[in-house]
Every structure is written in C-alpha cells, then in structure tokens.
Amino acid sequence: MRRVAAWLLAGAVLFCAGAAQASLQLRLITDGLSPAEQQASQALLDEAMRSLPPRFIEQLDRRIDVGWTDKMPENAYGQASLVSELDLNRNLLASLTDGSAATQKTNRPHGTVRREMLATVLHELTHIYDRARLWSKDDRALINRCSRQNSITGLIGLPDQCRGQHDRRFTLSDDPRLLDLAGWPQYVGRRGEREQHNHQVARSPDIYETTSPLEFVAVNMEYFLLDPSYACRRPALFRYYKEHFGWAPPAQDTCAKTYAFLNAGNDFAKTPLGQIDPERVYEIDYLLAEANQNLVSRWGHSMLRLVICAPGRPRGPDCRLDLDQHLVLSYRAFVGDVQLSSWDGLIGKYPSRLFVLPLAQVIDEYTKTELRGLASVPLKLNRQEINDTVEHAAEMHWSYDGNYFFISNNCAVESLKLLRSGSANPQLTGLDNITPNGLLEVLSARGLADTSVLNDKREALRLGYHFD
Incomplete structure (x- = not known):
C-alpha cells in the first residue's frame, strides 16, 4: 500500500x-x-x-x-x-x-x-x-541457491550475478542499473552484494521511496508520469523510465544545461553557488593524496578531478592548462567537532558528504598544509561515461547523506561507488578495493587509469599530473 x-x-x-x-x-x-x-x-x-x-x-x-x-x-x-x-x-x-x-x-x-x-x-x-513476471522452476532454484550461498533473505541483498538470469517479463525493482541510480549500490568488498539502506535522502520528494526498491520504482513512476520537472530533477532516472517504456510524457520543462553545486571553496561568501557545464569537462582524473603517518591518512585520500576547459576553448589536451577552472569531487567526513575523533570515524558517527572544491585549494591543502603530494591520473572513460558521471555527481552532491567509516565506507569506497553508478562502465562492476592507493592500483590493472603519466616525474609536474 x-x-x-x-x-x-x-x-x-x-x-x-x-x-x-x-x-x-x-x-x-x-x-x-x-x-x-x-x-x-x-x-x-x-x-x-x-x-x-x-x-x-x-x-x-x-x-x-x-x-x-x-x-x-x-x-x-x-x-x-x-x-x-x-x-x-x-x-x-x-x-x-x-x-x-x-x-x-x-x-x-x-x-x-x-x-x-x-x-x-x-x-x-x-x-x-x-x-508481473513468470519464473520457471529452474529460475526459482537459482535464486534460492544464490540466497543460501550469500546468507541473504529477499532480493535486495542478492549479488548481481544471481539476478537477471531468470525469465522475467518486465521487473524493474531488481534491475542492477535501477538499483545503482536509486541508491542501493553494490557494497565495495562484498562480491556484488547490494547495500541495505538508501542514503539518497536529502532532496527526496517523498522519503517513502527509500524504504525499498519496490516502493522506489512505484513512487518515481508517479513523478515520471505527473511531474513536468522530473526530467530536470532526476535526469538519469527519467531516461531510465523513458528507455524502458520507449515513451515519455509529452510536456516537459526545459532543463538547464549546467549543474549547480554548493561552493565549498574559500570564496564561498563571494560565490556560494557554482555551475558545472558537462560539455566543458574534458576528462576525469583519479586524484590521490599520498599517505602520511596520521591514522586517517596512512592509505591516502581518494578524490576525482574534473578537468574543465576554459570558456570558449574546445575540449582537448590544452584544457589541462586551465587549472583555475578545474574542480575536485571529494567525499569527506562532515566533522562539526573542533578535533577529529578516530573512534567516531571507525563507528560511522560522521556524515559522509560529496564536497565540490576548486583544484587550487585542494593543492594548497595537501601540498602546503599537510605536506602530502598529489597524483592526478586520467581515467579512460568515453564521452557518455564522462557526462553521466558528472550528472550523477551533481545529484549525489545534493541528495546523498551517508555515514563515513574510515574502514568500510571511506573516500575510496565512496569514489568507487560514484564511478560505478555514474559511468555504468562494466569494467567497474566487479572491481573492489577499500584503500585509496589500492584503488588506483586496481584501476590501473584493469586498464581504466593511465598511470604512465607519472613515469617521468619532471613531465608529470610540468603537465599537472603530479603536485609535490
């Protein structure tokens, strides 16, 4: 009901x-x-x-x-x-x-x-x-066997390899792509098992949607059919429903071509809201802050760098020189205390939010304040994957309110989930790593990150792939 x-x-x-x-x-x-x-x-x-x-x-x-x-x-x-x-x-x-x-x-x-x-x-x-679906006896046996093997009751926790193999008619609520967009992404490090709780709650039109994938599908169908602004508020989900049905409601609002974000830079008072134009994003880099001896930093810090071209410049390698335009997507523990508590970080007391920061500020923060180097490694994503990741990041920036765990839901885990759900790149589906430096290694091993740009340190410094 x-x-x-x-x-x-x-x-x-x-x-x-x-x-x-x-x-x-x-x-x-x-x-x-x-x-x-x-x-x-x-x-x-x-x-x-x-x-x-x-x-x-x-x-x-x-x-x-x-x-x-x-x-x-x-x-x-x-x-x-x-x-x-x-x-x-x-x-x-x-x-x-x-x-x-x-x-x-x-x-x-x-x-x-x-x-x-x-x-x-x-x-x-x-x-x-x-x-409304028809399962054969063999299909039901497969689901039951997978459930027992993974000690899971019901469909939400079922690994993706156990889904989609039965003869279903048109089920939506256990479609892996829908679950990615809806807020039940794969756990990192648990062989494809889905997260049990939906944390995309900050701008939900109806919080009832987060109670289960079944309700998410039904609630969002209401807005897909009745809300003319749905295509602008949730563009990826709008496309999902449109592609599934081969149809969309005739009257839709005209959507802005840029995505707004809350400026987390030092110039917030001057410019509280920024805009990201996905057409100006040339590449996305995996940005790694190197480790130091602090407990919360000894495996580094994972971020994503948006290589954004200056207005009027065509997309291309020269956009890497437009450092004043580049932005950093950084999942961080939202700490309201005077001092960071390692114990509170271990038990998930701090909220996890996606911050959008100017690259120059991030460089200063790590290289001058914390004396940590930065490595910026291009990710091998196609044009559509870049656009979709930027779009998904904008939505997560406003809607995601998770819990930050230094071990199980840290910056590397959050960044990987963002890349998976945003790009829908199949090579990311089975990729698991919970440490920032380890994530870079597996991205490189899968051919998804071009670490060769770091081979010549002098050139890497000159071209902005490494910051001492």
Missing part, C-alpha cells in the same frame, strides 16, 4: 498465467455506488489510463478490478493485491464525487487530494506491473 508501512504486503505475489487480455483493463466495481460516484470514479480511472505509457498498458495484459473499501487506515489512499485487484479508501469518495478533492490541499507531495488519488492509482498499478 502506498505510504502506509503497516499495510505492506509481506511478499511478492507471482503472476499466474490465466486468460489472456489484449491489454490492461481497469474495471470499476460499481456495487453500492451511486451514478455520481460511478461517474467520478470512472473519470479517475480514465485519467490514470491516459497517463500510462502505451507499452505499460500493452504488457500488463489483464483485467484489474478497482473498488472502494472502508477497511483501510484513515490516512491511506489505496492498496493493490499485486495480481488483479486495487482498492481505494472509501473515505475519499465523497470529495472525489463533489469535486472538492481537486482543490483540497494536503501535506503530501502531489498537493491536492484528487492529484494524490491519481498518483495512488498509478503507484499501485506500477506495483502490479513491476512484479
């Missing part, structure tokens, strides 16, 4: 083959409804059908009975059986019938009662669509 945890179904109900329908049909149960109530109810269902993608309607080839019930919590809107029934809260019927629901404001994301009711129908239909 939408947004009411106590009424969530305990498990997914598998679709059972029955009489084939040409396409999705919503049949209103009219028993006990007045003509006016029937008319208002049917208008709601008709609008829901007009909002759905044609492929959704075609693939969900069944009849779904829709009725009103008084056996539902007062604050609930609807509930689907995940097979062929959808119930709506009868407490809402009167306002739908007299039209007041269209102007009655709520504290829910969609604004009015009528809009929330429409979103609820779309949400619950998406649950039915998402779980």
Whole structure:
C-alpha cells in the first residue's frame, strides 16, 4: 500500500498465467455506488489510463478490478493485491464525487487530494506491473541457491550475478542499473552484494521511496508520469523510465544545461553557488593524496578531478592548462567537532558528504598544509561515461547523506561507488578495493587509469599530473 508501512504486503505475489487480455483493463466495481460516484470514479480511472505509457498498458495484459473499501487506515489512499485487484479508501469518495478533492490541499507531495488519488492509482498499478513476471522452476532454484550461498533473505541483498538470469517479463525493482541510480549500490568488498539502506535522502520528494526498491520504482513512476520537472530533477532516472517504456510524457520543462553545486571553496561568501557545464569537462582524473603517518591518512585520500576547459576553448589536451577552472569531487567526513575523533570515524558517527572544491585549494591543502603530494591520473572513460558521471555527481552532491567509516565506507569506497553508478562502465562492476592507493592500483590493472603519466616525474609536474 502506498505510504502506509503497516499495510505492506509481506511478499511478492507471482503472476499466474490465466486468460489472456489484449491489454490492461481497469474495471470499476460499481456495487453500492451511486451514478455520481460511478461517474467520478470512472473519470479517475480514465485519467490514470491516459497517463500510462502505451507499452505499460500493452504488457500488463489483464483485467484489474478497482473498488472502494472502508477497511483501510484513515490516512491511506489505496492498496493493490499485486495480481488483479486495487482498492481505494472509501473515505475519499465523497470529495472525489463533489469535486472538492481537486482543490483540497494536503501535506503530501502531489498537493491536492484528487492529484494524490491519481498518483495512488498509478503507484499501485506500477506495483502490479513491476512484479508481473513468470519464473520457471529452474529460475526459482537459482535464486534460492544464490540466497543460501550469500546468507541473504529477499532480493535486495542478492549479488548481481544471481539476478537477471531468470525469465522475467518486465521487473524493474531488481534491475542492477535501477538499483545503482536509486541508491542501493553494490557494497565495495562484498562480491556484488547490494547495500541495505538508501542514503539518497536529502532532496527526496517523498522519503517513502527509500524504504525499498519496490516502493522506489512505484513512487518515481508517479513523478515520471505527473511531474513536468522530473526530467530536470532526476535526469538519469527519467531516461531510465523513458528507455524502458520507449515513451515519455509529452510536456516537459526545459532543463538547464549546467549543474549547480554548493561552493565549498574559500570564496564561498563571494560565490556560494557554482555551475558545472558537462560539455566543458574534458576528462576525469583519479586524484590521490599520498599517505602520511596520521591514522586517517596512512592509505591516502581518494578524490576525482574534473578537468574543465576554459570558456570558449574546445575540449582537448590544452584544457589541462586551465587549472583555475578545474574542480575536485571529494567525499569527506562532515566533522562539526573542533578535533577529529578516530573512534567516531571507525563507528560511522560522521556524515559522509560529496564536497565540490576548486583544484587550487585542494593543492594548497595537501601540498602546503599537510605536506602530502598529489597524483592526478586520467581515467579512460568515453564521452557518455564522462557526462553521466558528472550528472550523477551533481545529484549525489545534493541528495546523498551517508555515514563515513574510515574502514568500510571511506573516500575510496565512496569514489568507487560514484564511478560505478555514474559511468555504468562494466569494467567497474566487479572491481573492489577499500584503500585509496589500492584503488588506483586496481584501476590501473584493469586498464581504466593511465598511470604512465607519472613515469617521468619532471613531465608529470610540468603537465599537472603530479603536485609535490
């Protein structure tokens, strides 16, 4: 049920083959409804059908009975059986019938009662669509075997190699790419197991989406269909839904071509907000601050450097000379104390945030203040992977609020997750390392990082690949 945890179904109900329908049909149960109530109810269902993608309607080839019930919590809107029934809260019927629901404001994301009711129908239909799949006996055996081997219950913790091998119809909520974008990335160092908690919460339109991938798919389907700004707020997810359905809602807002970020540089008071134009990003470097003897720095610090061209300069090697334009993406523990506590870092007390900093400030911070060298190694990403990583970084900058662990969720782990989810480069999928210097080694070994630029130290210093 939408947004009411106590009424969530305990498990997914598998679709059972029955009489084939040409396409999705919503049949209103009219028993006990007045003509006016029937008319208002049917208008709601008709609008829901007009909002759905044609492929959704075609693939969900069944009849779904829709009725009103008084056996539902007062604050609930609807509930689907995940097979062929959808119930709506009868407490809402009167306002739908007299039209007041269209102007009655709520504290829910969609604004009015009528809009929330429409979103609820779309949400619950998406649950039915998402779980409508056919598994063979061999497919179920594979899932069960993988679950036992990995000591995991359910699909969310299942390694990716155990997914996608069964004959499914159109499941979304266990698609590895969707999980990457949605906030359930792979654990680093756990052989593909997915993280259990979603930390992309800071700008969520509806925090209910973070309770599970099932709810994430359904909640975001609401906004994909009903929110004209969705393509701008969550561009990667918008593209995901659009590609899956081969369709998108006709009217969309015009999106800005740059990404805003909160300036974490020393000139914050002068320029609190900065802008990243992905078309000006020539390359992305793995930026490693070399180790020192401090406990939290003895394996180095992982960052990503955006090599950004000066305005008007074509993308190319000369952009590496535009140092004043370059930015650094750095996951750091957000420390509000006067002194950093190693113990608090070990137990994850500090929040983990993605900071965007000017390269010049990062160079000064490490080479002058901490007396640590910096190595800047180009990553071998294609144009689309660079654009997608920059886009994903902008979203994580505003939405991610994780916990920083010096051992298990440190700068190297966070940087690797950003690269994996952002670029979708298949060579990164099975790559695991939890130390900054170790991550550079495995990136180089996979052919993803060009460490040859460091071979000639004099040239590396001259060209900005190394900073003493």
